[in-house]
Amino acid sequence: MTDTSTYTLLDGKALSAILKKEIGLEVAAMVKQGLRAPHLAAILVGEDGASMTYVGSKVKTCDELGFESTLITLKPETTEAELLEEIEAVNNNDSIDGLIVQLPLPKHISVEKITTAIHPRKDVDGFNPVNVGRMVQNLPAYLPATPFGILQMLESHQVPTEGKHCVVIGRSNIVGMPMSVLMARNGYPGNCTVTLCHSRTANLKEEVKRADIVIAALGKPGFVKGDMIKPGAVVIDVGITRVEDATRKAGFRLAGDVDFESVAPLCSYITPVPGGVGPMTIIGLLQNTLKAARHEIYS
Ligand code: GUN
Secondary structure, eight states, X not given: OOOOOOOEEOOHHHHHHHHHHHHHHHHHHHHHTTOOOOEEEEEEESOOHHHHHHHHHHHHHHHHTTOEEEEEEEOTTOOHXXXXXXXXXXXXXXXXXXXXEOSSOOTTSOHHHHHHHSOGGGXXXXXXHHHHHHHHTTOSOOOOHHXXXXXXXXXXTTOOOTTOEEEEXXXXXXXXXXXXXXXXXXXXXXXXXXXXXXXXXXTHHHHHHTOSEEEEOSOOTTOBOGGGOOXXXXXXXXXXXXEEOTTSTTSEEEEOSBOHHHHGGXXXXXXXXXXXXXXXXXXXXXXXXXXXXXXXXXX
């Protein structure tokens, strides 16, 4: 049998380890200068297992790299008004640089109201409409952490993007929508011709097959198969769905949106799951928090 697998793995775990060291050194230098360490506050409403894990690893990474962190955990029945009060308190706390409210939120709370209430200066998730608008206009803005992490993965391998056809699958405010904007913008990585596919897209398979760069962010394990991929494509897998697996200690494993086995042999570059986009997301968040502490986006 001929081995056709010539792809390069975009290793988010390795890149995140390098960037963590850099961030840690920058924080140490700030503190040595007599400045306060960057301080991230995270609000978690409810007890969703995956959200608890994500917030926990954000806080843990803060501690590792010398950031201050404050975790505010609220009961699932917390009202929207109570959450807004918590946000206001953090907005007015001069010792906190960045604030995230972990999503998803319980159904009785409006995500739009919450993201809008976080002060744009402290909005290190980049979900406030002010930051989204600035991003769209290519102005300095906090970029959402996952897309920001993906850009850095492409950059680290100098993956060519100019003039390429990029197909993004999924139009969420957290990944798909910002990713489509960032891949189209004038710069590197960017300058792509972008197609944003979603649940109502006709002929999805044909659209994906035309792509030089595929960014799969739809949250359906193994959705993207080898027969949807143009040979030589770059494939970025944003999926991290928990699927039951009795052979694992935790009772589940993390599955990407891409069927790695059938897709990887066709690719020039591909991200693994786990160890791809996931570890880069926390990096993006901490880089934004460092920027917030340094007043880099808003003077
Ligand atoms: N839920 C899934 N991804 C994210 C993220 O990047 N930020 C927040 N706040 N919640 C999320």
